[in-house]
Amino acid sequence: MTTCSRTVQILIKANNMKIIIYIISLLIIPVISHAEDIIRQGDQLDIERCIEIALRMHPGITASANTVNVNKSRVGEAKADFYPHISGSSGYSKISPASDTGSSISVDSANSYDQYTGSIVMKQNIYDFGKTAAQVQVQTLNLDASRSDLKNISAQVVLSVRKAYFGVLKAAKDRDVAEEAVKQFEQHLARAKGFYEAGTKPRFDVTKAEVDLSSSKLNLIKATNALRLAVAALNNAMGLPEAPEYTLEDSLYADAYVITFEEALMLAYKNRPDLESAVLKKQAAERSVVLAEKGHYPALNGSASYNWTGEDFPLNEGWNAGVTLSVPIFSGFLTTHQVKGSKAELKVQSANEELLRQAVFLEVQQAYLGLSEAAESIPAAELIVRQSEENLELANGRYAAGVGNPVEVTDAQVSLSSARTSHIQALYDYKIAHASLEKAMGVR
Numbered sequence: 001m002t003t004c005s006r007t008v009q010i011l012i013k014a015n016n017m018k019i020i021i022y023i024i025s026l027l028i029i030p031v032i033s034h035a036e037d038i039i040r041q042g043d044q045l046d047i048e049r050c051i052e053i054a055l056r057m058h059p060g061i062t063a064s065a066n067t068v069n070v071n072k073s074r075v076g077e078a079k080a081d082f083y084p085h086i087s088g089s090s091g092y093s094k095i096s097p098a099s100d101t102g103s104s105i106s107v108d109s110a111n112s113y114d115q116y117t118g119s120i121v122m123k124q125n126i127y128d129f130g131k132t133a134a135q136v137q138v139q140t141l142n143l144d145a146s147r148s149d150l151k152n153i154s155a156q157v158v159l160s161v162r163k164a165y166f167g168v169l170k171a172a173k174d175r176d177v178a179e180e181a182v183k184q185f186e187q188h189l190a191r192a193k194g195f196y197e198a199g200t201k202p203r204f205d206v207t208k209a210e211v212d213l214s215s216s217k218l219n220l221i222k223a224t225n226a227l228r229l230a231v232a233a234l235n236n237a238m239g240l241p242e243a244p245e246y247t248l249e250d251s252l253y254a255d256a257y258v259i260t261f262e263e264a265l266m267l268a269y270k271n272r273p274d275l276e277s278a279v280l281k282k283q284a285a286e287r288s289v290v291l292a293e294k295g296h297y298p299a300l301n302g303s304a305s306y307n308w309t310g311e312d313f314p315l316n317e318g319w320n321a322g323v324t325l326s327v328p329i330f331s332g333f334l335t336t337h338q339v340k341g342s343k344a345e346l347k348v349q350s351a352n353e354e355l356l357r358q359a360v361f362l363e364v365q366q367a368y369l370g371l372s373e374a375a376e377s378i379p380a381a382e383l384i385v386r387q388s389e390e391n392l393e394l395a396n397g398r399y400a401a402g403v404g405n406p407v408e409v410t411d412a413q414v415s416l417s418s419a420r421t422s423h424i425q426a427l428y429d430y431k432i433a434h435a436s437l438e439k440a441m442g443v444r
Contacts (some may be wrong), residue, residue: 038240044247047165050238054161055154057239064146064153071143078139081125081132090118116315118308126323129297134290141284148280151273155439157237162435164234169252170428171223171230177420178216178223184392184413185213191399192406200402208406212413254378254430257437261368264441268364271442275360278353285346292342295335298327360440367437374430381423388416 038053039045045053055061096112125132189209195201235243269275304321328335395412398404438444 039243039246041244042247044249046249047162047251050165050234051158051161053240054157054238058157058237059239060153061150061157064150068143068146068150071139071146075136075139075143078132078135081128081135084122084124086120086122088118088120090116092116113311116308116310116313118315119305121305122303124302126300126302128299129294131291131294131297131299134287134294138284138287138291141280141287145277145280145284148273148277152277155273155442155444158444159435159439160237161234163432164230164237165248166252166428166431166435168227168230168234168248169250170424171227172248173252173424174421175220175223175227177417177424178220181216181413181417182213182220185209185216188396188399188406188409188413189213195402205406208410212406212410252424252427252431254375254427255434257371257434259437261365264368264437265361265364267441267443268360269357272360272440273442275353275356275442278349278356282346282349282353285342285349289339289342289346292335292338295331295338296328298325300325363440364437367433367440370433371430371437374426374433377426378423378430381419381426384419385416385423388412388419392416 038057093115094112095115189206189212192201192205192209196203196206232241235241300323302321302323304319306317306319308315308317310316392409392412392415395404395408399406399409
């Protein structure tokens with residue numbers, strides 16, 4: 001990773017339903033060396049490509065994927081007791097026995113000798129009343145739950161990318177509206193100056209137009225900065241905060257989406273990965289209760305060893321084999337407390353599942369109602385835009401004919417800008433509600 005200082009400029013051009021975004025950073029920030037390997041300079045990205053990049057690069061998904069790997073290892077650890085455990089050891093000792101001379105004890109170095117030992121030991125679980133099998137089941141369910149958690153993190157990342165993607169398109173269109181307002185007020189100022197110089201309009205018209213133009217330029221600055229922030233949010237959502245220049249496809253339009261609330265809720269209960277994870281965690285808690293109860297049962301283990309020992313080579317050889325039955329008699333109520341704790345954990349997981357089901361119901365309901373509201377708002381917003389355009393045209397015409405006043409023109413332009421912004425907001429709300437509903441249903 002290196003750092004560099006780069007000049008920043010963001011330009012938006014709308015042409016053939018494309019929005020071109022040129023991004024160069026304003027600050028001295030770290031440059032991710034592999035960013036251009038993912039997005040090449042001038043690439044054209046649609047929303048699916050942005051989602052694909054996020055699923056590859058987002059650190060949240062990387063962390064969740066490695067959590068799955070951790071749980072895979074724990075399943076292997078639990079299965080280890082099904083197999084024999086073999087260990088080997090060897091040792092060397094120099095032994096010099098003590099001798100008693102009557103008056104004192106001294107070391108008899110003359111009788112010292114070397115001691116060599118070696119052994120191979122094998123231990124095997126023969127029967128433990130299903131403890132190992134229950135442990136494997138618990139860890140397997142935890143593994144499945146972590147896989148569902150990975151799907152849920154992926155769904156959240158997808159939703160974040162979609163929101164950020166449409167946020168950039170919205171910010172770009174808002175900036176276009178602000179830019180168009182500046183052009184309109186520039187034209188109005190030129191017209192007012194012409195009338196003033198001709199003596200047909202007072203100086204007030206010129207100063208009013210200048211104030212309106214300054215205000216529109218301020219709005220343009222704010223809209224441009226909002227676009228910069230939206231681009232940064234999209235790059236961050238993709239896991240590439242320092243992406244090179246790229247092109248976004250404009251898809252900020254309302255596409256028909258027909259589904260009933262009952263169908264959406266049924267899909268959510270069927271497909272939601274977080275709900276699936278909650279169910280698996282509850283099942284793991286149920287098996288943990290069974291595992292804890294098995295602490296009351298004995299365990300039967302077998303062992304065998306082969307030994308070498310002696311003072312000189314070759315060493316003497318020997319072996320032994322046997323079985324051990326371990327019966328728990330009293331462990332300070334350890335097993336009793338483990339059972340109680342496992343049952344309490346089961347109640348926690350059951351409550352979490354029910355809580356999540358209620359949250360899913362609310363999330364689906366909110367997204368569904370939001371989608372319905374946005375779908376109804378779009379035609380109304382389009383109508384207001386057409387009416388505002390007509391109103392501005394009439395106001396400009398009246399002013400050009402000398403019968404209007406600058407307040408009418410200003411009000412008409414402000415109304416048109418507001419109407420266009422509201423229409424853009426309605427399209428954005430529809431896209432976000434659509435994306436939120438699909439996420440709530442657990443589908444793409």
